[in-house]
Amino acid sequence: FQMVRNMGLMLALGIVFALIAALTFVPAIVNLLGEKTFWPNSIAKYKAAEDGTHRSAYGKASHVFHRYFQWVARATRNHAKPIVIAAIIISVPSIYVYATSHSSYDMIAVEPDGEAKEGLYAIMDETYGGTLMPTYVVVQFPDSAVDNDKTTTLTLSDTSYGQFNTMVKGIYSNQVRTNVYQQAIDSGASESDANTAADAYMTAHAAEIDAAATQYANANTPKALPYLTWSAHGLTASGTTFTGYVPAVMTIANDIKTKNTDIVAQDSSGVNGLTSWAVLYYSQGVPAATQKLIAGYTDGVRATVYSTAYSTAIGGGATEEQAKAIAEEQAKTYMEANKDTIASDANTYATAHINDASIVNQINSGIVELMPSAVKGYVEKYVAIGAAYAAATSQTAVPSLSINVTDTDGNPATIQLANLIDYVLNAGTGLISNDGTAASLMIVTNEKPMSDKTMDFQGALQNAFHGKGGYDETYSSAISKSQVCGTNAVMYDISGTVTNQFNYIQIIVVILLLIMLFLILGSYVTPIRAIFCIILSVIWTLALTFLVFQELLAIPVCWIVPIVLFVVLLGLGLDYEIFVTTRVRENRIRGMSNDDAIDAAITSASGTISLCALIMGGTFCTLLIGSSSMLQEFGFALGIGIFIDGLFMVTYVGPALMHLLGDWSWKGPAFLQRKHKEE
Structure with missing residues (x-):
């Protein structure tokens, strides 16, 4: 990375x-x-301060620190086991927190507070979080899915434009009449009275309505018709059955939506990809309308039987309650006895009426309601124009409706209604490439971008396409290659790459450092002890960082914090460890015992190390005053980490372990032992 x-x-x-x-x-x-x-100051003053004979502020401070590190030396020598046990007790829960916590790739959460961040959260509060950063899947086809360039446009002649203008005026006027009629119905008027009221209104306001209709038509009548025609590979129809690239992509889109209801938005914005109006019409609209017609026919048969039985019972002297019971029982018995015949007749009725103009218009209106808000208005306009054209030419506005026009040169041309709508749904939204060889799916999640759930979904989506039995394999005849992309997908790839590579890097770095320390210190055990102490510092620090930020402040820990912490603490921690350990080794070479050598090293070197840790850690802690959560996390983790390592691990735990290890700290190959003694 x-x-x-x-x-x-x-x-x-x-x-x-x-x-x-x-x-x-x-x-x-x-x-x-x-x-x-x-x-x-001068060297003489420094020497006097070290000897305790100079009573300046520096001298007093130097005397206090000297006594403190003498006490530390005695404590690590006399209480080595309790110190190590305390370190182990602290390490157990720290390791648990470290192992069960994970960093976040949510870069929005760690942005500095400000107008931009507030705006992003305001958008996410009002709509789906994924609206800000949708996930995209780019699908490449073996061949072009379209027969013509997606920008193909037919410019209408004045005659054809005038015809369309007149139809759009009619659409507007009809809508006005429908509104008046519906208002009358809502007020309790009968259908006859509502029609009378609507006709009277249209007559009384004819001039006003005509002017408004003209203005509306001039603004909404297209002067040019962009259209899209699918190739045989893109979409092939066999009756009401469709094959090709487009149906495959539509099936995949629907599958993604239905299988991920917990993360993918379930309205029209959830998954958007290649769409064919004809496929929608015959795969969703017609079946739904057919079932409605069948149900209507069946209910009509039952109502007829019920009504006849009721009238007969009343004529026979039954009370109203008795007649209702008799009619209900006879209707139930009749429907059960003749269910197969009724079902067959209902299917025949539905087939006969499915292409009625009123039913076709209902189907089209129902599909329009499924459209994303960005294109709904455009689709609705073309559907209305198609319905008006169909009515004017005694046709029905099915997808294959042929609209005959002439271009500006007077050449006749025929465009299907579905070609116009498919342009809006696919080319107009940029979901298909210029040459038709690639398309994209846009997936909107109901979680905010880069959240844990969104990142998990990226992995599931990649597996759904590229895994065994995935979409790439299942639809191999339609998909030559697919790629999950977008900001969320990029962050997911980064997370996988960084995690895998960083794990390898950690292992390699530790091995190299062990070799380097082995050569420098000439010991088998001491390099392991030094690395162990530094790793404990990292784990303690990360555990504390996760507890403070994720648990107490509800701020996710940025993914890069553990990486930087590991690198910085490993470097500085080794500096501190080598500084103390080489002092101990020098003291041993001069003839001191192991314990005396450690005590002398702590007394002489720990002050310098502690001062360095205070300076470096304090410098990093200044990042805590920043308004960015990421800077605060860096400041806290690096500052506290250096304090833990320089003030506690190197000063207490390391020496305590060396006391317990005794001479084992200096066991090593003879050639390195001789080399260090000569030095």
Whole structure:
């Protein structure tokens, strides 16, 4: 991952430059200035402060710190086991928290507070979170799904434009009459009275309605008709059965939506991809309308039997309640005895009337309601024009309705209603490429972008397409390649890449450091002990960071924090460990016992290490005053991590372990032991 590589390179260069300065520039300055480097103090004053004979503030502070580290040396020597046990007790819950917690890729949550973040949350409060960052699936086809370029447009002649303009005016006027009629019905008027009221209104306001209709028609009548024609590979119809790339993509889209109801928005915005008006019409609209016609016919038969039985019972002297019971029983018996015949007759009735103009218009209106809001208005306009054209030419507005027009050169042309609507649904929304060889699915989740659930869905979606038995395999004749993409998918790929690579990097770094420490210290055990202490520091720090931010503050821990923490603590922790351990080794070479060598090293070196830890940790802690959650997490994790390692792990736990290990700390190969003694 390029960002992580860049960070590593920048940190490495920074350390190299700092090392060069420390080895060259700083000694040169000291040599040039001599004791003036320490102005207003001098080496004599520093020595007096160390001896305790100088009573300045620095001298008093130096004396206090000296006594403190003498006490630390005694404590780690006399209470080595309790210190190690305490470290283990702290480590057990820390390891549990570390193992059960995970960092987040939700970059919105860690943005600094401000107008932009507030705006994003306002949008997510009002609509689906995935609206901000949808997930896309790019599907590539073996051949083009269209016969013509998706931008094909037919410019209408004045004659054809006038015909369409007149039809749109009629649409407007009919809608006005329908509104008046419905208002009368809602007020309790009968159908006859409502029709009379509507006709009277239209007559009384004829001039006003005509002017409004003209204005509406001029604004909404298309002067050019963009259309899309599918190729044989894209869509082939055999009666009401469809095959090709488009039906395959539509099936996949519906499958994704129905199988992920907990994460994918379930309205028209949930999954949008290639769509054919004809497929929608015959696969959804016609079956629903057929069932409605069958139910209506069946209810009509039952109502006729019931009415006849009721009238007969009343004529025979039965009371109203008795007649109702008799009619109900006879209707039930008749329907049960003749159910097969009734079902057959109902199917015949539905087949005979499914293409009635009123039924076709109902089907079209029902499908319009399924359209995404972005295209609903355009689709509704073409459906209305198709219905008006069908009525004017004694046809029905089925998808295959042929609309005959002439272009500006007077050439006749025929466009199907479905071609116009398919352009809006596919080319107008940018869901299909210019050459028709690729299309995209847009998936809107009901969770906010980059949340844990959204990230889990990215993995499930990739597996649904590329896994064994997935869409790529099932629809291999229609899909040559598919790619899950979008911001969420990118972050998911980053998470997988970084996690896998970082796990390998951690192992490699630890092995290399163990080898390096083995060569530097000449010991089998000490390198392992040093790495162990540093890793404990990392685990303690991460556990504390997860508890504070995720549990107490409800702020997800950014994914890059553990990476940076591991790198920084490993580097600084090893510096501190090597500094103390080499002092102990030098003392051992001079003839001290193991315990005395450790005590002397703590007394002389721990002050410098603690000061470095306070300076470095305090510097990182200044990030806590920032308004960005990510900066606060960096500041907390790095600052606390350095404090834990420099003030506790190196000062207490490491020496306590060395006391317990005794001479095992210095067991190593003879050639390295001789080398270090010679040094």
